Amino acid sequence: MEALVASAIGVMVASGVYLLLRARTYPVVLGLTLLSYAANLFVFSMGRLTLDGPPVGKAIKKVAKTGEVAPFADPLPQALVLTAIVISFGMTAFIVALAVKSMATLETDHVDGEEPSS
Amino acid sequence: MTLLWIILLPLLGLVLPLLASKHSRAAASISAFLPPAISLGLLLSLTSSAFGGEPLIVRWPWMPEFGMNLALRLDGLGFLFAFLILAIGLLVVTYAHWYLHHDDPPGRFFSSLLLFMGAMLGVVLSENLMLLVVFWELTSISSFLLIGYWHDRPEAREGARMALAITGSGGLALIGGALLLGHMVGSYQLTEILASGDLIRNHDLYLPALALVLLGAFTKSAQFPFHFWLPNAMTAPTPVSAYLHSATMVKAGIFLMARLHPALAGTATWVFVVSTVGLVTMVVGAYVAIKEHDLKGLLAYSTISHLGLITAMLGFGVKLAVLGAIFHIFNHAAFKASLFMTAGIVDHEAGTRDVRELGGLYQSMPIVFTLGLLGSAAMAGVPFFNGFLSKEMFFHEAVYMAEHAPFKELTAAWLLPVVATIGGILSVAYSIRFVVDTFLGEEPDSFPGHPHDPSLGFWGPVALLVAVSVVGGIVPNLVAGSMVEYASTAASTGVSNLEALPKKYHGIKLWHGFNIPLMMSGIAFVVGFGVFTVRGSIISFHESLPDVRGKKIFESLLSGFRALSRTVTENLENGSLQRYLAFMIATILVAGGLPLWQNGFEVAGARSMLAPDAVSVIGWALLVVGAVAAASLHRARIQALISVGLVGLMISLAFVQFSGPDLAMTQLSVEVVNVMLLLLALFGLPETSPRETTTLQRIRDIGLAIGAGGGAGLVSYGIMTREYGTIGDYLLTHSYPEGYGTNVVNVILVDFRGFDTMGEISVLVIAALGLCSMLTGDKPDVPFPRTPARERYPMILSHVARPLMALVLAAAIYIFLRGHNEPGGGFIAGLITTVALIIQYVAHGRDWADNRMRMNFRLIALVGVLIAVASGMAAWWFDLAFLTQGVTRVPMPLIDYVKLPSTIAFDLGVFLAVVGSVMTMLLRLGAFNHEQAMGPRDPMTPNKEEDDPWKP
Structure with a gap:
């Protein structure tokens, strides 16, 4: 399972980097989206993988008494990733706005702001 | 002090x-x-x-x-x-x-x-x-x-x-x-x-x-x-x-x-290097000074020459030489300052300081002439001037050094007094030139200015300096003796092989009797005068030589450096974002990979792994297909977007699988608005990308991509298969007793790390406001490539959307309220609400939805942040730190009471901030598209509702 997640992160990073290196704004935005997926999953996996142990619900009350944390997933990376998902949406929106605005102003969607000369 | x-x-x-x-x-x-x-x-x-x-x-x-x-x-x-x-x-x-x-x-x-x-x-x-x-x-x-x-x-x-x-x-x-x-x-x-x-x-x-x-x-x-x-x-x-x-x-x-x-000092290296540099400087400076036409230029080269003399004496390193060097520092300061000032007065009054345009000034400027004459005499080293004394010391030391170690071993040691005498000759020649060509000789027909003796304040400082030079030459011990002796003592103590002052030393003496230094001075005066008389031929000879000024070399070096840095800059920074990013990623790969390469590392750790199941493998396969398709189909943009959406869905499933229900809900709802956003962006952008990269470039990019992906994958695999320590256990055990909630993730967001969350919703709101300020502007001059679709809004969606909205909003409220204990919370409820609202726009169009939803989402976002801040400040009321949360029992009819944690106010702020900013972003982008295509909407005309299926 760990290998699956790791390779998924790798594939997303690879696709994201490839898209990041394209010449037009839209693929770059998609690339950034893929990279932020990968980053979120990466941060999430820092808490290691846990099956059937959401750190949620009445069972948490028992943890306070017994101190037994065994079946639960690490809640900290989850909290970090939760806000990261929302923030990365905000950033994507901002870059999209840049792309749209630069298209409207410069009449090209090339990342350098002008059509290649050749 | x-x-x-x-x-x-x-x-x-x-x-x-x-x-x-x-x-x-x-x-x-x-x-x-x-x-x-x-x-x-x-x-x-x-x-x-x-x-x-x-x-x-x-x-x-x-x-x-x-x-x-x-x-x-x-x-x-x-x-x-x-x-x-x-x-x-x-x-x-x-x-x-x-x-x-x-x-x-x-x-x-x-x-x-x-x-x-x-x-x-x-x-x-x-x-x-x-x-x-x-x-x-x-x-x-x-x-x-x-x-x-x-x-x-x-x-x-x-x-x-x-x-x-x-x-x-x-x-x-x-x-x-x-x-x-x-x-x-x-x-x-x-x-x-x-x-x-x-x-x-x-x-x-x-x-x-x-x-x-x-x-x-x-x-x-x-x-x-x-x-x-x-x-x-x-x-x-x-x-x-x-x-x-x-x-x-x-x-x-x-x-x-x-x-x-x-x-x-005191080593042979010091003696050779310093005195050689000094002597060369002295002769070169004095030689160039002769041919200078500019009075200040002449003095400048003369200064170089005298500095060389002082340096050479310091290089000799024997006690008397150091004393002579210090004495000459004092003397040179006096006469050279006076001469510069004289040159300045001549320039100021006659309007030029080019000796070719000057001459005969002794008539119109007698005082300045006298001062210049006396100063030059000191510079030339005429007896009874201070320059004479220190020059004699220099000659004496040059002779002395030629007979002692370390110069004694050299066969060319005899050169030392000869070079010293040559320096003396040249300095006599340019000193004479300074006086004769300026003040004596024929007066030219006219001057650029009106030469006359200036006021006392102007020549007074010169006179004072000249007086020091003259008196210092006659009674040196009175003027500078003790100061120079103490200074040279400070400069020479501690050098073990320096000779002490001679026993018979009784201060600086004017007369040493007829000796070799005096003879050298005599030669200097006679030959120096001779050199002065043939200065014309020296100048023309010098001008026939190739021009090898240091200035030229310096400038060509400088322009060479400039050209080099321009080449480097232009090659590195050619304005291509793709190239910058490629460089950055390559740098990261090298910087990250090199230590691993050098030290070697074990990829897999010892932590026991989970067995993969069929569902996970299928999800993984879909994710990989989506990601690869997004990259390879990127020129067909809609298809690429769909592929990215597929990846996002698989991620949310991964969160479900690996015990992150809150994350899964967040990812899912963000995915919806994200796809909506990227679709809106496509309205203003071309549908396809042209094929414009070369095969070589693509191979380079694929290489970088595989490198980056491989690295990220290996690192995460390495981490996931190793044990670690976490503060997660603390959070799990303290979530309920101290955070009053059983959804630990939510408790972390609103309580343990509430300050962090507050910053994050602020960033979100700022991004929304930034987007708004960017996406303004009038209708462009050129027509927009696309016009809005004319088709009817999808009928089924339109019919379902409105009843659905009530249900979705109810669900959002439920998710919001239970968020502290069960999966949910402000972020998720906010995103779900946004989806519910935005669906109305999709189903009915902007005009219809705007007419019914007269809400200022920007204001809502700001209010959300303010509520979050205020809920944090409320803790001050109870003398607690900012953002400390508590819980209270609110009496309720029928069900006795409800435990109400104060975090609910904070979460409400989060909720409003999310709804406000995401709505603002999407609506502003849609409105911008519309303005670009149709021109800005006229606020005075009521919105026309097109094709409303609900209209009777």
Whole structure:
């Protein structure tokens, strides 16, 4: 399972980097989206993988008494990733706005702001 | 403390001329005169302690852990220099008052002068070597300001830049040398460094340290081959030249050699290098001075020559030579300052300082002529002038050195007195030229100006300096004797192989009897006069030679460097974002991969792994397909977007699988708005990307992508298969007792890390506002490539959307309320609400939805942040820290009571901020598209509702 997640992160990073290196704004935005997926999953996996142990619900009350944390997933990376998902949406929106605005102003969607000369 | 004030007064006083110049020019001059005058008084009050044998040292700790102290030192050497700096500084201020044109701003001139003065005082009075270096750099910078005072003249800017480049790079070398010295001795205190001469001279690092220090000294003192900046600095106003090139700036290098003489001198390397450089500089400078037509240029090269003489004497290193060097520093400062000022007066009154246009000025300017004549006599070394005495000492030492080690072993040792005599001959020749070609000879038909003797204030300072030169030549011990002796003692103690002063030494003597030095002087005068008479042929001979000025070499070096840096910049920074990113990613790969490559690493750790199941493998496969498809289909943008959406969905499933229900809900709802956003963006962008990269480029990009992906994958695999420690356990156990909730993730967001969350919703709101401010603007001149679709809104969606909205909103409220204990919370509820609202826009169109949803989402977002902040501040009411949360029992009918945690207010803020900002972003982008296609909406006309299926 760990290998699956790791390779998924790798594939997303690879696709994201490839898209990041394209010449037009839209693929770059998609690339950034893929990279932020990968980053979120990466941060999430820092808490290691846990099956059937959401750190949620009445069972948490028992943890306070017994101190037994065994079946639960690490809640900290989850909290970090939760806000990261929302923030990365905000950033994507901002870059999209840049792309749209630069298209409207410069009449090209090339990342350098002008059509290649050749 | 007095010592500190000597330096501080000019530095603090530099604001005075700036303020006073608003009042009058005289006020500016007087205010510039006062600080050095007081400093000079303070210095003289310390005479007895300076000459008391032990140097006066004061110390304030600054950064003691780095050996950096604000420490000052006054000994004979420092006293002599500080005296010259202040005394000649006062004369220069007086002189400048008459010299400056009424167009020249006096405030800037005098404050730069005071800055420079303070920096020079700092150099000569520092006890800490690093402090000395700091002041040294300050002299470079302030002299740049002074040389470039007439900054509207290109040659002034060029001269200033050159002086800064040369002395500044020398300063860098000096820093290196100072660090090495500090490393060798273990302290930057001069007292300790000067006492550790033997340690330094026998240290392995002696040679590099010596080279670096000498590089600093030679550049500053314009020694060959770094001499060329000095003539180019003659573009400065003459008072500046008189000050910088007689007593101060160029003497700083000499001072440094004298200061560190006890620590560095005494080796054969020192003797050969320093005296050879000095002698070469002396002859080259004197030779070039003969052919200069510009009076100041002549004096500049003469200065170089005399600096060479002093350097050579310091290089000889024997006690009497050091004494002679110090004595000549004093003498040269006096007569050279007077001559520069004379040249300035001639320039000021006659309107030119080119000797070819001058002549016969003795008639119209008798006083100035007399002063110039006397000053030149001192420069030439005529008996009964101070220049004669120190020149005789130099001749004497040259003869002495030729007979003693280490020169004795050389077969060419006889060259030493010969070269010294040649220097003397040339200096006689240019001194005669200075007087004869300016004041004697035929008067030209007309001058650019009206030559006449100026007022007393203008020539007074010159007269004073000339008087010092004359009296100092007759009764030297009275004028400078003890000061020079104490200074040379300070410069030579500690050098073990220096000879003590001869037993019979009774101060500087005027008459030594008929001896070899006197004979050398005689030769110098006779031959020098002969050289002067044939100066015309020398000049024409010189002009027939190829022009190998240092200035040219410097400039071609400079333009070479410029071209090099331009090439590097243009190749690295060619304006292509793709290239920048490729460089960055390659750098990350190298920086991240290299340590792993070098040290080797085990990929898999020992942690036991989970077995994959069929569902996970299918999800993984879909994710990989989506990601690869997004990259390979990227030119067909809709397809690429769908593929990215697929990846996002698989991620949310992964969160479900690996026990992150909150994350899964967040990811899912964000995915919906994200796809919506990217679709909206496509409206304003082309549908496809052109194929424009070369195969080579694509191969490079694929390589980088595989490298990055492989690296990320390996790293995450490595981490996931290893054990770790986490504070997650603490959060799990304390979530309920202290955070009053059983959804630990939510408790972390609103309680444990509430401050963090507050920052994050602020970022989100700022992003929304930034997007709004960017996406404004009128309808473009050129028509937009696309027009809005004309089709009817999808009927089924339209019919389902409205009842669905009520359900979704109810679900959102439920998810919001339970969020503290079960999966949910402000973020998720906010995103779900946004989806519910935005669906109305999709189903019915903007106009329809806008008419029914008259809400200012920007305001909602801001209110959300404010509520979050206010809920945090509420804790202050209970004397608790910001964002401390609590719980209360709210009585309820029927069900007794409800436990209501205060975090609900904070979560409400999060909810509103999310709804407000995401709605703002999407709506603004949609509106922008619409404006681009149709022109801005007219606020006066009511919105037209098209194709409303609900209309009766």
